Amino acid sequence: MDIKTFIIVAVIKIVLVVFIMLTGVAYTTLLERKLVARIQNRWGPTRVGPFGLLQPLADGVKFILKEDLVPDNVHKFLYILSPMLALAMSLIAFAIIPFGDSVTVRGMTIPLQITGWGGASGNSDINIGLLIILGATSIGVYGIALAGWSSNSKYSLLGSLRASAQMISYELALGLSLVGILLLSGSMSLREIVKQQSNTWMIGGFNTHLPHWYIFPQFIAFFIYLMAAYAETNRIPFDLPEAETELVAGYHTEYSSMKFAMFFMAEYLNMFTVGCLATLLFFGGWHGPALPFLPPLLQAILPLLYFAAKVLFFIFVYIWVRGTLPRFRYDQLMAFGWKFLLPLAIANIIVTSFIVAWRA
Amino acid sequence: MVPLSWYLVLSAILFCLGVFGFLLKRNIITIFMSIELMLNAVNLSFIAFANYWNAHAGQRLASGREIVGLSGHVFVFFVMVVAAAEAAVGLAIIIAVFRTRETLNVDRVNLLKL
Amino acid sequence: MVHQVLFIVFGLICVAGAVNLLVQRHPINSALSLVVVMASLALIYLLLGAEFVAAIQVIVYAGAIMVLFVFVIMLLNAGSEERSSGSRIALLLGVPGVLVLGCLIGWIMINNNKQLGGVSIAATDFGETHPIARLLFRDFLLPFEITSILILIAIMGAVVLGKREG
Numbered sequence: 104m105d106i107k108t109f110i111i112v113a114v115i116k117i118v119l120v121v122f123i124m125l126t127g128v129a130y131t132t133l134l135e136r137k138l139v140a141r142i143q144n145r146w147g148p149t150r151v152g153p154f155g156l157l158q159p160l161a162d163g164v165k166f167i168l169k170e171d172l173v174p175d176n177v178h179k180f181l182y183i184l185s186p187m188l189a190l191a192m193s194l195i196a197f198a199i200i201p202f203g204d205s206v207t208v209r210g211m212t213i214p215l216q217i218t219g220w221g222g223a224s225g226n227s228d229i230n231i232g233l234l235i236i237l238g239a240t241s242i243g244v245y246g247i248a249l250a251g252w253s254s255n256s257k258y259s260l261l262g263s264l265r266a267s268a269q270m271i272s273y274e275l276a277l278g279l280s281l282v283g284i285l286l287l288s289g290s291m292s293l294r295e296i297v298k299q300q301s302n303t304w305m306i307g308g309f310n311t312h313l314p315h316w317y318i319f320p321q322f323i324a325f326f327i328y329l330m331a332a333y334a335e336t337n338r339i340p341f342d343l344p345e346a347e348t349e350l351v352a353g354y355h356t357e358y359s360s361m362k363f364a365m366f367f368m369a370e371y372l373n374m375f376t377v378g379c380l381a382t383l384l385f386f387g388g389w390h391g392p393a394l395p396f397l398p399p400l401l402q403a404i405l406p407l408l409y410f411a412a413k414v415l416f417f418i419f420v421y422i423w424v425r426g427t428l429p430r431f432r433y434d435q436l437m438a439f440g441w442k443f444l445l446p447l448a449i450a451n452i453i454v455t456s457f458i459v460a461w462r463a
Numbered sequence: 464m465v466p467l468s469w470y471l472v473l474s475a476i477l478f479c480l481g482v483f484g485f486l487l488k489r490n491i492i493t494i495f496m497s498i499e500l501m502l503n504a505v506n507l508s509f510i511a512f513a514n515y516w517n518a519h520a521g522q523r524l525a526s527g528r529e530i531v532g533l534s535g536h537v538f539v540f541f542v543m544v545v546a547a548a549e550a551a552v553g554l555a556i557i558i559a560v561f562r563t564r565e566t567l568n569v570d571r572v573n574l575l576k577l
Numbered sequence: 578m579v580h581q582v583l584f585i586v587f588g589l590i591c592v593a594g595a596v597n598l599l600v601q602r603h604p605i606n607s608a609l610s611l612v613v614v615m616a617s618l619a620l621i622y623l624l625l626g627a628e629f630v631a632a633i634q635v636i637v638y639a640g641a642i643m644v645l646f647v648f649v650i651m652l653l654n655a656g657s658e659e660r661s662s663g664s665r666i667a668l669l670l671g672v673p674g675v676l677v678l679g680c681l682i683g684w685i686m687i688n689n690n691k692q693l694g695g696v697s698i699a700a701t702d703f704g705e706t707h708p709i710a711r712l713l714f715r716d717f718l719l720p721f722e723i724t725s726i727l728i729l730i731a732i733m734g735a736v737v738l739g740k741r742e743g
Contacts, residue, residue: 181605230705234632241640245612248644252605252651260651267648271641291706465584467693468686470625473588475686477614479679480595486667486675489660492604492650496611499642500595503618506634514625514696536630537712543637544724548731550642554649555738561653562741567604 108211109220116217120197128371129159135422142426163364171360174254181253186358186365189246193372195239199232200379201294203389203406215407219294232293233285236380237278240335244270246369247337247344247354254357262353265433266344269334272440273341277331279448283324283455284317284384297388318385320458323451325385327444329420332377334440336370338421340428341436378417379410386413470511477504491560491567495553502546509535509542580696584624590617602657608646615639625696629706 133148133155140147148155173182203215212221219228229235244267251263288296302315318325334341345353355366382388389406397405431439481504484497513535522530557567564572594614598607615638622631686693713721 178605181609231628231632234629234636238632238635238640241636241644242616244640244644245609245647248647248651249605249609252647264648264651267644267651271644271648274641464695465581465624466690466695468690469584469588470621470696471686471693472683473591473621475679475682476592477595479675480592480599482675483672484599486671487599490604490607490655492646492655493598493607496598496604496607496646499638500598500611500614503615503638506630507618507621510622510625510627510630511696513627515693517626518694531712531716533708533712534716536627536709537717539627539630540633540709540713541717541720541724543633544728547637547642548728550645551735552731552738554645555735557649558653559738567653567655 112211112213113217116213116215117198120202120217121194124194124197124372124375125368127375128368129163131371131374131418132162132367133159134418135425138419138422139426142423166361166364169360171362172357174256174357176255177357178253178255181249182357183362185246185250185253186355186362186369187246188249189243189369190365190372192239192243192246193369193376196236196376197372197379199229199235199293200376200383201228201297201388202410206403214294216294228292228294231291233281233291233296236376237274240373240376241270241274243369243373246366250358250366251354254354256357258351258356259354262344262346262350262356265350266337266354269337269341269344269436269440272437273331273334273444276327276440276444276448277335279445279452280324280327280331281384282448282452283321286452286455286459287317287320293383293388297383297390300387301390314387314390316385316387321385321451321455323447324455325381327448327451328381328385330444331440332381333421333424334436336373336377338370338374339425340431342430343433343436346430374418374421375414378414378421381417382410382413467511467515471508474504474507474511477501477507489568489570491557491569491572494569495550495557499546499550502542506539506542509539580624584621587617587620587624590614591621604650604655605647608643608650611646612639612643615643629709 136158137147137155148158151157151161173179198217201214201216201219205212205214205219205221207213214221214228216228218232247270248263248267251259251261251266254260284296285291288299290296290299296317300315300317304311304313304315304319313319333339337344344350345355350356355363358366389410391405391409394402394405401408478501481497481499481501484500485494488494488497513532516530516535517532519530519532524530560572561567566572591614594610594617597610598614601607601610615634619631619634619639622628622634
């Protein structure tokens with residue numbers, strides 16, 4: 104593939120991914136409202152369209168038409184920059200995520216990944232993909248921190264102080280929980296990690312018929328990852344930065360209209376990233392049982408469907424947890440991160456490295 | 464093809480700007496950031512020289528030691544670790560200073576001056 | 578050609594960020610310009626083939642250390658810098674000294690252009706994670722362990738310093 108086709112194909116992929124992701128975000132809000140409503144024995148939105156299916160559209164129109172307020176005495180440049188930063192950084196992660204193996208169009212092998220390329224020696228992607236996603240999320244902290252600071256309001260400032268402290272603390276546990284996977288797979292390329300999960304687990308020559316997913320040897324890491332990711336995305340039970348009962352709305356108290364919508368989209372996109380990463384690292388990515396009785400067209404998009412189903416499962420867990428658990432207290436949150444998750448992650452790394460060394 | 468000297472000149476420029484910040488700024492946090500800028504400039508020359516030595520990797524120096532191209536990268540890794548430790552301690556000191564003196568201006572933290 | 582353009586663009590962003598760090602009077606603006614410098618340095622590292630270092634530059638420097646700076650600035654609610662006289666010795670000796678030093682280094686580098694050679698984008702895939710890890714955990718194992726102790730001491734120092742007296 105020469106550079107010109109690569110760029111054209113990449114642009115098409117970017118447009119597709121951004122469109123699908125933003126639509127997904129819109130409908131996740133509807134899913135969340137519906138599910139939480141059912142958990143709380145209500146109906147949720149039903150008025151706009153059949154079953155309320157057009158509700159995201161109405162919300163979008165409302166966001167666009169609302170007056171775009173800029174309060175007095177804000178740091179104007181940073182006030183406008185920070186929602187853009189938050190949204191941009193949560194979108195960058197999708198440049199690295201492989202959604203499937205590859206499709207062949209007119210003899211050209213196109214990997215289903217924005218930064219992947221097909222070649223004679225198979226599909227490949229960035230060697231340090233996982234690190235880039237971690238980097239993008241760590242830069243995303245600025246969006247939240249600066250939003251609170253530049254709004255010049257006490258609630259926003261408190262919210263963003265909480266958010267940045269929480270995200271710095273849980274980033275450690277998040278990063279360390281992934282080290283176990285890296286030790287087992289010996290690669291930081293997401294495509295490579297998924298490729299290694301395509302078989303079944305063999306224990307001493309005995310085929311267990313369990314898929315070779317890293318969730319089985321690394322379930323402690325998965326637990327830590329999920330907890331830390333919930334804290335990173337500021338979701339219940341770790342949603343102290345936007346605790347309504349204490350801080351009005353936290354760091355985005357002073358935001359309105361599209362700027363507020365950008366924070367909202369960033370939060371939901373981060374949920375998607377967390378779901379995608381969990382799928383890729385622990386649940387075998389797009390691999391799943393082959394279903395030979397399906398028609399060929401469905402067969403072709405089956406990996407994509409598996410991937411989407413797994414990600415949707417994680418979104419569902421997010422919403423389920425939101426409907427079930429109360430919010431932590433701030434000292435509990437910090438103690439949980441530093442005194443429980445971090446030591447557990449380190450212990451997991453030590454045990455995993457011993458096992459890897461013993462097998463080698 | 465970019466000449467290696469461009470990278471090194473960029474590194475020198477950044478280092479000098481860091482020194483200027485260290486000498487001219489009066490806010491203790493900004494002074495601290497200037498130090499970080501200097502460390503970054505040094506890191507850039509480490510990486511640039513690592514690229515230079517990598518071209519000669521596997522050969523031997525006059526002393527008989529084999530050239531390892533990547534040691535520059537490892538050094539940058541160590542510099543980052545030290546910078547992180549330095550940032551943690553330095554910012555704790557800044558917070559302690561602010562608690563007792565209510566200012567971040569280094570000219571007002573002058574009790575030891577005659 | 579593309580390589581040179583990329584270098585010049587990111588180099589200019591770097592220098593502009595560093596100059597902005599000096600010009601701005603509010604510490605949070607300075608901190609953000611330093612973040613810009615670090616991010617564009619990470620891209621320059623990529624041009625030099627150091628992909629692992631580029632990634633940890635973004636994660637550790639821009640994502641952890643600078644967030645800590647911004648956090649402290651927000652916590653202390655630091656206002657704009659006061660104008661005060663500063664040190665006269667630094668102004669009279671330091672500034673010309675640094676100017677001379679910078680010109681000297683630049684002059685030496687430009688003069689030794691031939692020996693230093695160039696960086697081509699084709700030969701820039703050596704900075705991968707595997708060889709760095711091998712180097713770090715074999716040849717540099719002792720320094721690595723020592724830095725871990727250093728970090729432990731730094732954590733304890735930060736906790737002790739940050740604690741309120743009483």
